[in-house]
Amino acid sequence: MLVLIASPTGFIELILFFAVGAIGALCLRKDDKLANVRSSFFAIVGSLWGTIFSVGALFALNTILFSIGTPVFPLLSVSIAIDKLSAFFILVISLVSLFCSIYGFGYVRHFYGKYSIGALGFFYNIFILGMLVVVSASNALFFLIAWESMSVASYFLVVYDRRDPNNISAGSLYLVMTYIGTACIVLAFLMLYKFTGSFDFTIIKTMMGTIPDWIKNVVFVLAVVGFGTKAGIIPFHGWLPSAHPAAPSHVSALMSGVMIKTGIYMMIRLFLDILSPIPEWWGLSLLIIGSISSLLGVLYALTEHDIKRLLAYHSIENIGIILLGLGAALTFTSLGIHSLALLGLVAALFHTLNHATFKSLLFLSSGSVINQMHTRNMEEYGGLIKYMPQTALFFLVGSMAISALPPFNGFFSEWLTFQTLFQGIASLDFYAKWIFVGAAAVLAFTGGLALACFVKVFSATFLARPRSSEVAHAKEAPFSMRFGMGALAVLSLLLGIYSGHISAVLGYVGRDVSIFHDVPALFLSSEAGRLVVGNFSSVSAPVLFALLLVVLVVTWGVVRFFVYKKQEIHTGITWDCGTDLTPRMEITATGFSRSIISIFKSVLKPSMQHAVEYHDAVSRYLPKTRTVTLGVRDMYRLYLYEPINGFVVRLSRYVKRLQNGIINAYMLYMFVVLLVVLFLAVR
Amino acid sequence: MDIFFNQLLPATFFLTTIYFHLARKNFGIAIGYGIQSLAIALILLGSFFDTRSLTLLFIIILLVTFKVIIAPKFFIGLVKKHEVKFSSSAYLNLPLSLIVISVLIAVVHSRVFLPLASLVPAHSELVLLAIAGMLVSLFLVINRKGALSQIVGVLSLENSIVTFAIFSGLEQSTALQVGIMFDIAVWFVIATVFVSMIYKHFGTLDITEMKQLRD
Known part of the structure; x- marks a missing residue:
């Protein structure tokens, strides 16, 4: 059975599902409903098959290989090589695509009659197909074709809502940045070709000895710029906060959840697999870039009141966290400490998976809110928990996961990243040690700020009183949208509870990379649900989960029996200086983050504008309204x-x-x- | 006979290319082009006396028909029909133009073109003369404002290439002969269409009047 699933035929079937979905949607473009059904069906079935296929490929004995040569272009061959690393990324893409497609089936209905659903379905399927081929290609030219398909399809999805000029502008910026990145990638591959005479990854890897060190260094820099632009690392992130919010929400979820991870995949593939052995400064550079990205990403997120831009900035932060794990892995690899390098790689992979789930969940939940509120401005939300309780619950789960609160998945991948950094602090020389110390401090700080940010988002969106009349008209999302969000919420919890098993599987994936073949399987293991790292650290998700349940039950019990017992409850008018309570008395999202922005004003360069309107313009004694506009200049x-x-x-x-x-x-x-x-x- | 074929005719060809820069009237340019083409036809005739190749003879007849008779006649007719004013204006004045021509000829005789000249040691000077003809013709296209002069410049460039091929010993090649036949026909068509269309669209053949092409 496994042989049948994890086979070249299985992969071709996977590609065909999306190809048929894309073409079918285009053929039925005149009927919005049919086009939606057709494209969603094939996207859902394809993603489901992708999930099954990738699980099969993860546990298959051999790498899935096949190649179709073209006599006309001898350098270009349709070469596919799906090892465990590729299979893992196919799993991430398929899993997130599955739930986003289910969500999208209900979500795109509000585009009926406004825009072409056929075109949306076409580009959506091509986009997923492009991502799947990117992580499977083993020929640089074929890879570039897939990379371009993915980029171009995502561009058309970003500008899909073309009546908003901001979306067109965001799309143009995205396209320009993408092509700058692609130019760097092409240059990197051409340099490798010059010394190896091949675009095939396997041949390049075997001929790595023929490449001078300085060429490898140049390739590293070009790859960091090229793939880093796609991943959204600072300072190449400019497109991300504009483009991700512009796209339809289920596409934003895919872009933020998985597309940016294709850049991470190629970094892992190139730096750990193909270009090995590597110098120490590569890893340390990635640690510094990761630290800056994670810290500044979360700081910029704090200043936002556009809910989707805020989530996009958090993607930059989380890519930074992934780079911390990857940077540590590269550093340990260069020093020959392969067991710790594997730990860093597993931390990076685990956070890749976790971020894909909770970020998609957050984008989908915010999409449901925007769908009802018709604005992305959080200042106009408030009190939505009463009107959209299930969406609020799903958003809360996503918020807890991204804030690294146990027992959700975000906590465990960040915990693994911490363990990796602590091991670096304990075992490395002077300057590398201090870079690891800085990275660990930044990670801790980032966690705190992310928590503050999501307290702001959740409270401003779902709690307190409505701050606009639209809130009263808000309704819970349709079933397919709630199903997509609910499944991702459950997945976020399960990935946390079973983090021990997941980490062991990721260790198995990591050991498939040739330099980690010699690392013992027991280095990362699961013992009775506990995640055990070597002989120095462990954490138990079930215990944390049980502890959380106990705390909740005890708190509820204490409140129920000791506070309310034998007490009469009187409902009266709140004393508020003689006026009625209004939403104006609530703290706003901007007001919440103001104190934190003030602390980091040297970095964020905030600007403040006061506007006062008087009852009497001449006397100016009695102000009618006062408005404070807090802005942050985009330093980049x-x-x-x-x-x-x-x-x-x-x-x-x-x-x-x-x-x-x-x-x-x-x-x-x-x-x-x-x-x-x-x-x-x-x- | 050698003096006629190897010195007088190449000199005629080259002097006509210089004459194009000096000419003040379109009529003179058209006649000059006819003379230049005749010189090339006669050079090819010299080859025919050596080889007795019938294909070459056919080429010579074609060349004389189109380049020596029809093309100059066509240009003269065109000038008369549209009453095209002679545009003697060039971007560089005459002394400067002559200086540039001198520099180009000096460049051709520098070491840059030695590898080409050494292809045929017996005709090295003639090969260099043909190359100089190419550059001087190209300079005519660049320097002149009148479209008709530019067309003649391009045709002169093409004649220079044929001359280069002949002195490089390529006149025996069937490919070259077919090429000459082909380019005579193509150039004739292009020149006709080009001039007619430009005049129809812009009502002038002065390219400085055609700046709206940019937009």
Whole structure:
């Protein structure tokens, strides 16, 4: 059975599901309902098959290999190699796609008659297909084709709601950044090709000895920029907070949950598998980048009141956390400490899986809220728990998971990352030790800030009184949307409770990477549900879960029997200086984060504007309204993107002079080039 | 006979390319082009006397028909029909143009073109002359504002390439002969269509009047 599932045929079937879904949606584009049914059906069935296939591939004895050569283009072959690492990423993509597609079936109905559902279904299926091929390709050229398919499809999904000019602008920025990243990736592959004569990953790996160290270093830098741009690491993150919110919510969930992980996949594949052995500074660089990304990501998230932009910034933060694990893994690998390197890799993989689940859950929940409220501004929410209780519960689960609260999954992957960093502090030399100390401190700090941020989001969105009239009209999401969210919420809990088993499986995945073959299986194990790391650390999810239940029950019992017992409850008007309670008396999302922003004002550069409207414009004694607008300047846009943009614009103006419309001038250019080429040929 | 075929005719070809830069009237340019083409036809005729190749003879007849008779006649007719004003204006004035031509000829005789000249040691000077013809013709296209002059510049460039091929010993090649036949026909068509369309669209053949092409 396993042989039948985990086979080249199984993978081709997987691809065909999405291809048929895409083409079918396009063919039925004139009927929105049919197009939605067709594209969602194939996306759901394909994702389900992808999940089964990937589990089969995870436990298959051998790597799934097949290649279709093209005599016309000898360098390009449709080469697929699905080892355990690829299978893991296929699992993550399929699992999240499954629930997003179920959610999407109900969600896209509000686009009926507004935009083409057929086009949405086409690009959605192509997008998932592209991601699956990206993590399976073993030929650089074939990989680039898949990478481009994924990027172009996601661009069209970002600009799907094209009536909003901000979405078009976000899409353009995304496209530009994507192509800058792709240019770096192409350059990296060309450099590898120059020294190995092949675009095949296996051949490049076997010929790694022929590549000079400085070329490997250049490839590393190009790969970090190229794949880091897709992953959204700072400072290449500019597109992410704009593009992710612009897309339909189930697409945002996929982009933030899994698409950015394809960059992480390629970093793991290149740095740990193909380019090995590696120097120590690679790992330390990734640790520094990861620390900066996680800290600044969460700080920028705190300043946001656009719920989807806030979640997008948290993606930057979590990519930073994943890079902490990966950076530690690279550092230990370069020093030959393979057991700890495996621990770092497992921490990175586990957080990849966890972030995919809880971030998708959060995007889907926020999508349900936006669907009802017709705005992404949290300041206009409030009290939604009464109108959307199930959505509120799912959002709460996602918030707890992303804030690393046990027993949800986020806690355990961050715990593993901490263990990795602590081991680095204990075993490394002076300067590496301090980088690990800094990374651990940043991780702890980030956890605290993330918790504060989600207290803000949850309370501003679901608690207190409604801050706009729209809230009263809000209704719970349809069943398919609730099912998608509910399944991800349950998954977040299960991944936490079974973290011991999951980590053991991820250790098994990690040991499939050639440099970790010699690490003993018992280094990461599960004993009676406990996650055990070597002989130095362990944590028990079931115990934590039981403890949480006990605390909840005891708290409920204490309140029930000791506080309310024999007490009469009187309901009266709250004394509030003689006026009625109104939503204006609540603390706003901006107000909540103001104190934290003040602490980090040297980094965030906040701006504040006061506006006062008086009853009498002449006397100005009695203010009618007071408005405080708190803003945060985007430092990267101000000091990085805009100067680069200005330089490119100035350069373009000079270049434009060449395009003067005079034929003689064009002939002159050719003439000069001809002479230069002749001189160069003779020299 | 050698003096006629190897010195007088190549010199005629080259002097006509220089003459294009000096000419003040379109009529003169059209006649100059006819003379240049005739010189090439006669050079090819010299080859025919050596080889007695019938294909070459056919090429010569074609060349004379189209380039020596029809093309100049066509240009002269066009000038008369549309009353095209002669645009003698060039981007560089005459002294500067002559300086540039001198520099180009000096470049051709520098070490840059030695590898090409050494292809046929017996005709190395003639090969360099043909290359100089190419560059001077290209310079004509760049320097002139009138579209007709530019077309003649391109045709002169094409004649220079044929001359280069002949002196490089490639005139025996069937490929070259077919190429000459083909390019005569193609250039004739292109020139006709090009000039007619430009005049129809813009009402002038002065390319400085065609700046709206940019937009």
